[in-house]
Amino acid sequence: MKDYQVNDDGYYGEFGGAYVPEILYGCVEELRKNYLPIIQSESFKNEFDGLLRDYVGRPSPLYLAPRLSERYGCRIYLKREDLNHTGAHKINNTIGQILIAKRMGKRRIIAETGAGQHGVATATVCALMNMECVVYMGKTDVERQHINVQKMEMLGATVYPVTSGNMTLKDATNEAIRDWCCHPSDTYYIIGSTVGPHPYPDMVARLQSVISEEIRKQLSLQEGRDYPDYLIACVGGGSNAAGTIYHYVNDDRVKIVLAEAGGKGIDTGMSAATIQLGKIGIIHGSKTLVMQSQDGQIEEPYSISAGLDYPGIGPIHANLATNKRATVLAINDDEALNAAFELTRLEGIIPALESAHALGALGKLRFRPEDVVVLTVSGRGDKDMETYIREMKNK
Ligand SMILES: Cc1ncc(COP(=O)(O)O)c(C=O)c1O
Numbered sequence: 001m002k003d004y005q006v007n008d009d010g011y012y013g014e015f016g017g018a019y020v021p022e023i024l025y026g027c028v029e030e031l032r033k034n035y036l037p038i039i040q041s042e043s044f045k046n047e048f049d050g051l052l053r054d055y056v057g058r059p060s061p062l063y064l065a066p067r068l069s070e071r072y073g074c075r076i077y078l079k080r081e082d083l084n085h086t087g088a089h090k091i092n093n094t095i096g097q098i099l100i101a102k103r104m105g106k107r108r109i110i111a112e113t114g115a116g117q118h119g120v121a122t123a124t125v126c127a128l129m130n131m132e133c134v135v136y137m138g139k140t141d142v143e144r145q146h147i148n149v150q151k152m153e154m155l156g157a158t159v160y161p162v163t164s165g166n167m168t169l170k171d172a173t174n175e176a177i178r179d180w181c182c183h184p185s186d187t188y189y190i191i192g193s194t195v196g197p198h199p200y201p202d203m204v205a206r207l208q209s210v211i212s213e214e215i216r217k218q219l220s221l222q223e224g225r226d227y228p229d230y231l232i233a234c235v236g237g238g239s240n241a242a243g244t245i246y247h248y249v250n251d252d253r254v255k256i257v258l259a260e261a262g263g264k265g266i267d268t269g270m271s272a273a274t275i276q277l278g279k280i281g282i283i284h285g286s287k288t289l290v291m292q293s294q295d296g297q298i299e300e301p302y303s304i305s306a307g308l309d310y311p312g313i314g315p316i317h318a319n320l321a322t323n324k325r326a327t328v329l330a331i332n333d334d335e336a337l338n339a340a341f342e343l344t345r346l347e348g349i350i351p352a353l354e355s356a357h358a359l360g361a362l363g364k365l366r367f368r369p370e371d372v373v374v375l376t377v378s379g380r381g382d383k384d385m386e387t388y389i390r391e392m393k394n395k
Contacts, residue, residue, distance in 0.1 A: 004249040004316070004325060006205075010198025013322065015315035018197035020285045024177075027184045028285075030104070032199045038103050039096070039206060051095050052210060055128070056085045058092075060211075062218035062374070067346040074367035077228070079215060079376040081240060082351065088379030089208060089240045090121035094190055096207035098125040101188035108132045108187045112176040114141055114169035114236065115307035115354065116148025117379055118192030123157035133157040136175040138167035141306045145383055166300040169236075169310045173284050193237025194314030197285030201242075201314050208243025215374055216247055223372055230365070232257040232375040234331075234357040235275075236307045238314030240378035249320070255327065257365065258317060259357040261303035262330030272301035272309040273330035275321045283312035289321075304333040304387065305353040307379075331360035337391050339363075340381065352379030353387060 010016050010032075020028050038044050052058040061080045069076045081089035094111075101109060109131050113119030119135040126133035135152055139161040142149050152159050165171040173195075180189045194201040194208075220226040231248060233241035235258045248254040263271035271277060278289030281296065291299040291311040303309040320326035331339075339359035344350050351359060355378045367373065381388065 001250055001252050002323065004320060006198070006202040006316070010202070012315045012319035014280070015286070015288050015318040016198055016201060017287050018285055019282045019287065020197050021181060023181045023184055027180070028197050034104055035100060035199050035203045038100050039203070044099055044103070047099055048096055052092065056091050056095065057083065058210065059214040059218070060084060062215060062222060064222065065347050068343065071346060072362050072367060073369055074371040074373050076362070076373045076375060078349070079211060079244065079374055081211065082349070082355070082377045082380035086117070086121050086124050087382060088117040088121070088352065089211065089243060089376070090118040090192060091124065092210055092243065093192065093204050093207045093239060094118070094121040094125045097190045097203070098129050098131070101190070102129060104188065106186060106188035108134070108183065109190055110134045110136070110176050110179050110187055111190045111192060112136050112169065112172040113192060114138070114172065114309065115305070115352070116141065116145040116152070116383060117307065119157070119159065120148050120151050120155070122190050122192070123152040123155035126157065127155045134179065135159045136162055136172040136179070138162045138169060138171045140167040141169070141172070145306055148383055168306065170298065170301070177284065193239040194242045194316055195237040195284055195286060195312060201286065201316055204239050205242035205246055205316060208239050209246035211240070211243035211376065212245060212247040215244070219372070219374070227251060227254050228374040229371040230255045230257060230373040232259065232358050232361050232373065234259045234308065234354050234378060235313060235317055236310050236354060237312070238317045240376050242314060242316055244374070244376045249325070256320060256325060257361055258321070258326050258328045259331045259361040260328060261305055261308035261357055262332040263302045263304070265332055266330050270302040271330070272303040272311070274301070274311060274313045275317065275328045276330055278313065286312070286315050288312050288315045289318045305336065305357065307352070307354040308357060329361045329364050331357040335360040340388065349377065350381035350388070351377050352381050353384045354378055
């Protein structure tokens, strides 16, 4: 089988690399030289593992969901990232990156956020480590995820609403990069997904790989074999999916299913199904699939879920999809909403809208009764309650 991990130049096949303005070259290069020696050092591993255990609450359970399994005719395990401190997988990455920032002598942290989960996770670790925190968030997302804005402010972060473009994740990322260009020496940019210039996609995937490391151990104990037949995760930029598949990408016994946001339908012009609609291009420092017009202008993505409406995709996933190593399904808003209500009623778990897209994939696949399926519930639904309540009124 092909090797689907990053190569020494920061590419996954033809995707990835580091396309940055000259002013940022020095800090991206500094990070590239330092991230592996830091991550692989004993002192980092001890501190990272200790915080994941005692602060985040890891390992997250691998829960065999009986009624959901019966509904889809196979054995479905849910990897419960929703039970992490701050309510999503994002904290695995922010803990890791703040430890890296500290070791690189940086004091000021910036971040972008869509759903607000990465912003909250960043503000949380900044409070923990006593660092200054600035978060950029599109104004549309500030409005639809306002509880998370209030949490970030309570944690001591400054949140800047961004009013360019359609005022969502892409625009917040543009603004964070602009800030970084103005403060290249003292500022560390904690990117929240497997996007951005190399080494970010690989660094974030490694920090999130604790998810698949745990799946391996938990499946061994619970199923008597350390691999599933299917891994299913939603993809915005791709970090919970990258963490879920990390130790299995080169194992062809394991089928990988990625659920992207179809929005109102991939042919409606209101979609965020980047892998299916995108063409090769460069966004935020990385060569990947990008939703763009004929003349290369980035097209505004749309999804009901603030964490999935990004017009690019992590280069690792662009490569898996192009080589047909992963099956990519577009899950529309209504399918995700139905899947969220189904999980809630069958298992008593209210998922984040993003995770509901992964759940929406179940109905599009055909399983055998003996199939072992692991689906990552990337976050909890607290932040999406207003959307769910509105949906209940319309039902
Ligand atoms: C709960 C949750 N799941 C998934 C995502 C999508 O991000 P990624 O694809 O990096 O996992 C987000 C992004 O905000 C999120 O909050």
